[in-house]
Amino acid sequence: TATHGAFGAIAFGIGTTQVRDVLATQTMAMESLKVRKIEVNGKLRPGVYAKDVTLHIIRMLGAKGGIGYAYEYSGTTFEHFSMEERMTVCNMAIEGGARCGYVNPDETTFEFLKNRPYSPTGEEWEQSIEEWKSFATDPDAEFDDIIRIDAEDIEPTVTWGISPDHGISIGESIPDPAAADADEKAVIEEALAYMKLPAGTPIKGIPIDVAFIGSCTNGRLSDFREAAKLLKGHKVADGVKAIAVPGSQITAIQCEKEGIAKIFQDAGFEWRAAGCSMCLAMNPDKLVGDQICASSSNRNFKGRQGSPIGRTILMSPIMVAAAAVEGHIADARETFNVTDNSAA
Structure with a gap:
């Protein structure tokens, strides 16, 4: 809304x-x-x-x-x-x-x-x-x-924890509770215990199981155009389940007309019907067990994507595409040699 x-x-x-x-x-x-x-x-x-x-x-x-x-x-x-x-x-x-x-x-x-x-x-x-x-x-x-x-101070940003404000730039490391004050320490410890991520480790390189591009936050035509432009010629890494879900029927139809859907499919993404999908675990689009998902959605709460122990890392669609190709959290600027922004 x-x-x-x-x-x-x-x-x-x-x-x-x-x-x-x-x-x-x-x-x-x-x-x-x-x-x-x-x-x-x-x-x-x-x-x-x-x-x-x-x-x-x-x-x-x-x-x-x-x-x-x-x-x-x-x-x-x-x-x-x-x-x-x-x-x-x-x-x-x-x-x-x-x-x-x-x-x-x-x-x-x-x-x-x-x-x-x-x-x-x-x-x-x-x-x-x-x-x-x-x-x-x-x-x-x-x-x-x-x-x-x-x-110019804003870098590609991803989350590491269980709240949208648990964010760091792609070049930073996961927070260490030992370096935090008493109030922050408890929050960080709870988040890391759930996410099963090692404190002080660079976020870049954390393996993923699922990649999801879609949602009301980033399931628009410009999102898919930009991701397709960079994704063309690349393949989803072995062992990664990648899903692309347009945010509306109009977006889905236009993506199919422009050949965007085919680019995603050729890269190894599943091209789904328009809807909410894995943003909130709609229908069968759910994480299994403690799978970790690189997601272009808007919330990374505990259990948000279907599994009570599933893990969500929020990021831009382009960063999701890079993670899908690399098999781990990656800097899209390096994966796709990004030199300009034609859409966002």
């Missing part, structure tokens, strides 16, 4: 009790949110994508850091992001504890919506644009908090 924040909407999921209230009264009681502006400026390095941006933010602020907040994503990085890249980041505002995340509507938003089914047309379209522009934050608006991040 929070994905819609990419369009400048205030969008968040609600529970069954709140659904009852909405159906009965068309209203819902909630406390006023504080607003945190997260400003990312500059150009991302080659091999760094929107998923890395959101994992970096969550690592920086914590999985509970956004409680009570709405996140406004801004800065030159977001201004140059495509709508699909903005969707990826807004999708995971919830994993950072925020009630919602949004990007102010701009020309990128309007161009994306133009001529789509159910979009207004003619004079109504022009009127709608003026209305949507009015939703944007005023230039002199005050925020409860402002976070500024240099895009």
